[in-house]
Amino acid sequence: MPEKVTVSLADDAVARIDEVVAALEHGGLRVEQVLRAIGVITGSVDTGRVKALGDVAGVVAVEPERTVRLPPPESDVQ
Amino acid sequence: MVDDAADGMTGRYLLVLDDDFLDDTDRARVAVQEVCGGERPATTREGAPAPGRPRLFPELGVAVAELSPQQLAAARADRRLLGVEPERVRHAIGLSEEYLRGFRDAAQFLHAQLTAGAVAAAQFGDTEELTWGLQATGVAESPETGAGIAVAVLDTGLDLEHPDFAGRDVETRSFVAGQTVQDAQGHGTHVAGTACGPLAPSSGRRYGVAHEARLMVGKVLGDDGTGTDADILAGMSWAISSGAQIISMSLGADVRAVSTAYETAGRRALATGTLVIAAAGNNARRSAGNPGFVGVPANSPSIMAVGAVDPSLAVADFSAASSTVDGGQVDIAAPGVDVHSSWPRPQVTRTISGTSMATPHVAGIAALWAQRTGARGQQLWAQLVQAAQRLPLPASDVGSGLVRAPGA
Numbered sequence: 001m002p003e004k005v006t007v008s009l010a011d012d013a014v015a016r017i018d019e020v021v022a023a024l025e026h027g028g029l030r031v032e033q034v035l036r037a038i039g040v041i042t043g044s045v046d047t048g049r050v051k052a053l054g055d056v057a058g059v060v061a062v063e064p065e066r067t068v069r070l071p072p073p074e075s076d077v078q
Numbered sequence: 079m080v081d082d083a084a085d086g087m088t089g090r091y092l093l094v095l096d097d098d099f100l101d102d103t104d105r106a107r108v109a110v111q112e113v114c115g116g117e118r119p120a121t122t123r124e125g126a127p128a129p130g131r132p133r134l135f136p137e138l139g140v141a142v143a144e145l146s147p148q149q150l151a152a153a154r155a156d157r158r159l160l161g162v163e164p165e166r167v168r169h170a171i172g173l174s175e176e177y178l179r180g181f182r183d184a185a186q187f188l189h190a191q192l193t194a195g196a197v198a199a200a201q202f203g204d205t206e207e208l209t210w211g212l213q214a215t216g217v218a219e220s221p222e223t224g225a226g227i228a229v230a231v232l233d234t235g236l237d238l239e240h241p242d243f244a245g246r247d248v249e250t251r252s253f254v255a256g257q258t259v260q261d262a263q264g265h266g267t268h269v270a271g272t273a274c275g276p277l278a279p280s281s282g283r284r285y286g287v288a289h290e291a292r293l294m295v296g297k298v299l300g301d302d303g304t305g306t307d308a309d310i311l312a313g314m315s316w317a318i319s320s321g322a323q324i325i326s327m328s329l330g331a332d333v334r335a336v337s338t339a340y341e342t343a344g345r346r347a348l349a350t351g352t353l354v355i356a357a358a359g360n361n362a363r364r365s366a367g368n369p370g371f372v373g374v375p376a377n378s379p380s381i382m383a384v385g386a387v388d389p390s391l392a393v394a395d396f397s398a399a400s401s402t403v404d405g406g407q408v409d410i411a412a413p414g415v416d417v418h419s420s421w422p423r424p425q426v427t428r429t430i431s432g433t434s435m436a437t438p439h440v441a442g443i444a445a446l447w448a449q450r451t452g453a454r455g456q457q458l459w460a461q462l463v464q465a466a467q468r469l470p471l472p473a474s475d476v477g478s479g480l481v482r483a484p485g486a
Contacts (some may be wrong), residue, residue, distance in 0.1 A: 006307050006339040014346075033308060035315035037350070038343040042308040061338035066374065068310070068331045070234070070303035070434075073264045077360055077396050078328075078432035 004065035005029070005050060007041040013058025014039040020058040027053050093153060094161040095139040103136040109158045110134050110141045115149055137182045202389040204418055209285045210389045211272070211413030211439055216486020217287050217446070224288025224445035229273055229324045230317035231438065232310060233266030235259040235297035237422035240267060241280035243293075251316055252297040253309040262301035264421050268428065269328045270295060271420030273438035273445075282427055285419045287442025287483075294322055299329060307339060310375075314343045318352050323448050323458075326441030327356040327381075328434035333374045336405055344380030351454035355441050357433035358383045358408050359398035369399035369475075372406045379405030382459060385476050386414020386436040393475040397433055400474040409459075410466055411476035412439035440481045450484045 007029070013020055014036075021034055021041060028049040033042045042065070045053060054062045071078055093113060099106040103121065110119045110132055119132035119141055132143035142165060145153060153162045202210035208218050228249075236248065238260055250259040261267045274293040275286020296313035299305035310329065317325045325347065344354045354375075362370030376383035385408040386394040394415050400407040414436030421428035440462065447453060447461050463478040471479075 004306070004308065006311065006337075008338045008342040033312055035311055035343075037315040037318040038311065038346045040311050040315070040339050040343060042311065060342070063307075063337060063339055065307045066331050066333065066337075067307075068299070068305050068329050070263070070265050070299060070329070071360075071432075073303070076431055078265055078268070078430050078434045 001047050002030070002044045003047055003050065004042070004044050005053070006063045006065055007043070007053065007059055008061040008063075009039040009041070010058050010060045011039075016058070020056065023056045024053060024059070027056055029053060088165045089144060090142050090165040091145050091150065091153070092163050092165050093141040093143060093159055095141070096158055096160055097139065099158070100139045106136050106139065107134055110143065113149065113153045113156060113159070114143045114145065119143070135182055137185055200391045204283055206283060208283055209418045211417055212284060212287065214389075214391065214413055215439060215443060215481055216483040217443065220446055220483035220485045222446035222449045222484055224274065224291030224442065224449055227288065227324065227445040227448045228292040228294055228320070228322045229288060229326060229441055229445050230294040230296055230313075230320070230322035231266065231270045231273055231326045231441070232296045232298045232313040232317065233269055233328055234263040234299045234301065234303065235261035235266045236270050236295045237261050237267045237420070240420055240423060241426065242271065242276050242420050246293065249292070249294045249320065250297070251313075253312045253316070254297050254300045254305070257297065257300055259295055259297045261422055263299070263303050264428070265303065265328070265434065266295070266297070266299070267422050268419045268430065269326065269434060269438040272417065272435060273326050273442040275420055279420075280426070283418065285427075287439060288445035291442070291445045294320060305329065307337070311339060311343055314347065314354065318347050318350055322352055323454055324441050324444045325352060325354045326438050327354065327375065328432075328437045330357055330359050330373045330376055332359060332361045334371055334377070334401055334403060334406070336377050336379070336403055337374045340375035341378040341380055341405070344375070344378045348380055348455040348459075353382065353444055353455055353458050354380070355382045355384060355437055355444065357437045358385045360396040360432050360434075362396050362398050364393070364395045370397075371401035372398050372408060377401065377403060377406040382409045382440065382462070383407065383477070384409070384433060384437045384440050385411040386431070386433045387411045387469070387476065387480060388415035389413075391469055391480060393471055394431065396431070397475065407477065408475060409477040410440055410463055410481050411469065411479060412436035412481045443481050443483050446483050
């Protein structure tokens with residue numbers, strides 16, 4: 001099952017973000033966005049390969065993607 | 079006494095009694111009587127006194143009396159008096175007794191309030207000219223406009239045809255697949271209105287803070303009000319790259335654990351001079367004993383978390399309290415109950431509540447500070463919390479207190 005993940009890079013890896021992207025792709029990540037200004041990469045990966053992405057050099061965290069949800073527009077508290 | 083009057087004096091003197099006479103009218107009366115040569119002073123409770131008779135204002139510890147030169151010299155040496163000064167004509171006309179009576183009445187009123195154990199609570203309300211939030215935060219008195227500062231609002235977009243944003247240069251980007259930045263939900267138009275709405279809206283009172291800031295609108299929540307981390311983080315990355323000094327995020331998830339991705343984004347934003355401000359969350363039900371907790375992304379140490387207060391400056395029932403995770407504290411508070419702002423046409427305006435509504439107050443006021451002082455990032459954060467008005471509430475609920483505009 002593919003799942004969406006958010007990958008955060010270490011400070012010293014931001015400058016070589018393209019290398020890290022390549023290593024993540026090699027590890028099974030289908031990259032969707034490379035957010036250079038904040039050093040974060042988003043994409044999807046098969047559940048069984050999530051853990052190994054955390055071991056890629058320069059990666060500090062691999063988190064499952066969350067969804068935020070506003071209350072319905074007619075709600076008094078937003 | 080003719081000479082005195084020519085000098086602008088009445089010939090009478092103000093006698094200021096020592097503080098320990100304040101609570102003892104009888105002793106004060108005796109003291110004044112002795113100073114004035116045996117004439118019993120009238121107190122203000124006895125109605126209009128005979129001309130020439132000394133008057134005592136026991137609540138103030140002040141008497142007004144005519145004194146002979148000998149009495150004056152004795153009064154100046156009298157240790158029961160803190161001071162003896164000539165009453166001036168311009169005070170005597172219209173001010174002197176009348177003024178002191180008014181002052182006494184006000185002092186009595188305040189004293190009664192205090193001794194009743196109830197200091198009058200703040201109570202703001204919308205006026206014809208201003209929302210209560212702009213009044214409470216001092217925005218109306220601030221000379222700053224946000225000019226030269228870019229504020230990015232990441233939300234459900236903006237009603238681009240709204241009359242209050244007509245002709246405004248708004249930079250927009252949608253991060254939601256298949257949807258334009260046009261706001262079909264309403265939330266984004268409301269929060270953008272609070273942060274950057276106009277000085278003179280098309281109808282009704284002013285509700286916007288930084289009316290001359292450059293408004294950037296990133297649509298990261300869809301028309302159904304939902305959004306993913308990927309789209310929100312993409313919006314943050316865009317705002318930073320595009321030079322926003324402030325990012326306003328009225329969104330979050332009820333998750334206690336800090337997200338590394340948002341913390342990383344917030345930290346790198348600060349490093350490049352961008353301050354990220356986010357809603358603490360609405361997961362409290364204080365009236366039911368549940369204080370809630372600050373959620374993602376506001377719980378990131380590098381992201382400023384905003385709680386909500388109501389028009390009496392009490393914490394809102396829904397406003398989340400600080401949690402124990404590192405960064406899980408509420409950093410500052412802002413008006414977040416009954417907030418009037420813009421709403422997509424045809425409604426045009428609407429009044430709603432939430433930490434979502436408090437957040438853009440802080441974002442707009444941050445733009446005013448950034449304009450005034452040139453502070454950015456961490457320095458701007460420090461200025462906001464330093465200038466906040468302290469509230470008699472736990473810091474775990476309101477952080478440093480109520481956000482205040484510069485010059486207010």
